[in-house]
Structures are given as structure tokens and as C-alpha cells.
Amino acid sequence: MTKLAEDSRQDQPRAARIDGKAFADKLRAEVAVDASRFAQEHGRQPGLAVVLVGDDPASQVYVRTKMRQAAEVGIASFPHLLGADASEAELLALIDSLNRDDRVDAILVQLPLPASINEKVVIEAIDPAKDVDGFHPYNVGRLSGGRAALVPCTPLGCLLLLQDRLGDLSGLKAVVVGRSNIVGRPMAQLLLNADCTVTTVHSRSRNLAEECRQADILVVAVGRPGMIGAEHIKPGATVLDVGINRIEAAEGQGQLVGDVDFAAASAVAGALTPVPGGIGPMTVACLLRNTLTAARQRVQQPQG
Numbered sequence: 001m002t003k004l005a006e007d008s009r010q011d012q013p014r015a016a017r018i019d020g021k022a023f024a025d026k027l028r029a030e031v032a033v034d035a036s037r038f039a040q041e042h043g044r045q046p047g048l049a050v051v052l053v054g055d056d057p058a059s060q061v062y063v064r065t066k067m068r069q070a071a072e073v074g075i076a077s078f079p080h081l082l083g084a085d086a087s088e089a090e091l092l093a094l095i096d097s098l099n100r101d102d103r104v105d106a107i108l109v110q111l112p113l114p115a116s117i118n119e120k121v122v123i124e125a126i127d128p129a130k131d132v133d134g135f136h137p138y139n140v141g142r143l144s145g146g147r148a149a150l151v152p153c154t155p156l157g158c159l160l161l162l163q164d165r166l167g168d169l170s171g172l173k174a175v176v177v178g179r180s181n182i183v184g185r186p187m188a189q190l191l192l193n194a195d196c197t198v199t200t201v202h203s204r205s206r207n208l209a210e211e212c213r214q215a216d217i218l219v220v221a222v223g224r225p226g227m228i229g230a231e232h233i234k235p236g237a238t239v240l241d242v243g244i245n246r247i248e249a250a251e252g253q254g255q256l257v258g259d260v261d262f263a264a265a266s267a268v269a270g271a272l273t274p275v276p277g278g279i280g281p282m283t284v285a286c287l288l289r290n291t292l293t294a295a296r297q298r299v300q301q302p303q304g
């Protein structure tokens with residue numbers, strides 16, 4: 001490369017790297033303080049029940065991480081591992097017993113469930129006060145009405161990172177790519193509740209790049225490696241990459257990448273989350289935070 005070309009590359013703006021891992025560490029330290037205070041005040045640790053059905057290796061890793069991090073911050077976890085052949089009735093009976101168990105403040109059912117089990121029925125069986133993932137229609141409705149709710153962990157993590165970086169989000173133009181119940185829809189709702197002007201785009205949207213280029217805040221949750229490039233990004237925008245995709249790298253090694261082409265995007269964006277080390281760690285930290293929120297609300301409004 002000539003000196004001139006090298007200089008011009010160095011002159012290119014480079015986006016700030018948003019360190020989700022460091023922020024998640026800070027969040028977990030705060031949760032640990034809250035959990036210890038809760039235990040002193042109420043004579044027990046906040047409790048998180050984790051239900052895993054089947055033997056999907058990725059789900060097993062997620063569940064182990066959640067339980068380890070819960071233990072580290074002083075949250076009691078109650079694991080329930082059911083075989084892949086467990087019936088819907090068996091799972092519903094377990095959820096019913098967890099709903100009535102006073103030591104359990106929060107119930108997490110690891111998704112996806114085996115095809116023989118109806119996910120919607122299971123989610124709706126969870127007591128909304130213990131719905132730590134915020135997927136129950138009661139919490140979905142409260143969020144969309146702009147009221148206090150248990151909020152899905154991944155979009156909550158995104159919101160906290162955005163507020164930390166940008167402060168007040170009021171009036172900013174936000175575009176969310178993806179409209180899943182787990183990420184895209186609740187993300188758009190949270191941004192609307194934070195007074196952003198929000199557009200959601202999805203697989204049927206026209207002029208995706210043009211829509212994305214309007215965004216001061218661009219949140220991408222699709223599951224397609226590198227689909228967002230420099231042409232989708234307004235100069236200086238804050239870009240959060242939720243996607244987690246395993247691709248084949250050199251020598252048959254697997255590699256995790258996001259939905260955003262990190263190198264291309266970082267020449268245009270103002271700030272950008274990496275994959276890994278961006279939104280992923282925030283999701284688990286927010287699960288612990290939500291467990292504390294549920295525990296507090298339950299002791300303030302005892303059930304039954």
C-alpha cells in the first residue's frame with residue numbers, strides 16, 4: 001500500500017467500540033449489591049427457576065451460563081432439566097408448581113422448546129409476576145401501553161447501552177431491523193417509550209438501506225451474517241448488532257459474527273457493538289436484573 005493510501009485509510013473515521021461486556025460486568029456488580037440487600041431484608045436470596053427441555057447443546061450452554069452468573073451475584077437458581085420426550089402436560093404441571101413456590105421469584109423457560117410442545121401455551125402459563133423474560137401477553141401489553149413491565153432481556157440490554165452512550169434518546173430517529181417477539185418488537189416499543197421516532201423494517205420492507213440510512217440509532221436483529229454494510233448506515237449513527245451467527249472460518253473452525261459487517265460499518269458509524277462482546281453479555285446481565293425486579297415487586301405485593 002502506498003503511503004498516500006495508508007494515510008487516507010488512517011484518516012477514515014473509526015466508530016467507537018461499545019463494550020457490552022464491560023457494561024454487563026458493571027450491571028452484574030450492581031445486581032450483586034441489590035441481591036445481598038434483598039437477602040438481608042427478606043431472609044432469603046432472590047430465586048430464579050430455569051427450565052430446560054431436551055438436550056440442545058446451545059441451550060445447555062446458555063442455561064449453564066445463566067445459572068453460574070446467578071450464583072455469582074447471589075441469586076438462588078432452581079434448575080429443572082426435562083428430557084426431550086417430556087410432554088406439554090408435564091411441563092405445565094412443573095410451571096404450576098413453580099408459580100406457587102414462594103422461593104421462586106422468576107421463571108425462565110429456555111427456548112426453543114421441542115416441536116411437540118406449544119410455546120405460546122407454556123409462556124401464558126407462567127405467572128406474569130414471575131415472567132422474567134417478559135414474553136407473557138400481560139407484560140407485552142403493559143410494555144406497549146407504556147406502563148411498568150418485565151421487559152425482554154435482550155432489548156432491555158440494548159436500551160441500557162444506548163442510554164449510557166447517548167443519554168436522553170428523545171427525538172432521535174431509531175430504525176429496528178427485525179420484528180420478532182423476542183427482540184425486534186419489544187425493542188421498537190422501548191425506543192418509542194423513550195420518545196424516539198421509530199421505524200421497524202423486516203423481510204417484506206422495501207428500500208431497506210434507505211430506511212436504515214435515516215437512523216440515528218440502528219438496531220439489527222435478523223440472523224443473517226454481515227447483511228448490514230456501510231450503505232445502510234448514516235454517518236455518525238449508533239449501531240447495535242444483536243445478531244449471533246456461527247460461520248465457518250479458516251481451517252474449519254467456527255466463528256461467531258453479527259448481522260453487521262463490522263469493518264465496513266465502523267468506517268461510517270459513530271459507535272458500534274462487536275460480536276461477540278456486545279449485546280450477548282448484556283442479555284444475561286439483564287436476566288439477573290429482571291430477577292431482582294421481579295423479587296422486589298413480589299415482596300411489595302405478596303401473592304395470594
Ligand code: NAP
Nearest residue numbers: 154178179180183202203221222223242243244279280283
Ligand atoms: P427471528 O425470530 O428469526 O426474527 C428475524 C427477523 O428478521 C424477522 O422479523 C424477519 O422478518 C427479519 N428478516 C429476515 N430476513 C430479513 C431481511 N433480508 N431483511 C430484513 N429483515 C429480515 O430472530 P430473532 O430471535 O429476533 O434473532 C435475531 C438474531 O439475533 C439471531 O441471530 C439471534 O441469534 C440473535 N439473538 C441474539 C441475542 C443476544 O443475546 N445477543 C438474543 C436473541 C437473539 P419477518 O418477520 O418478515 O420474517
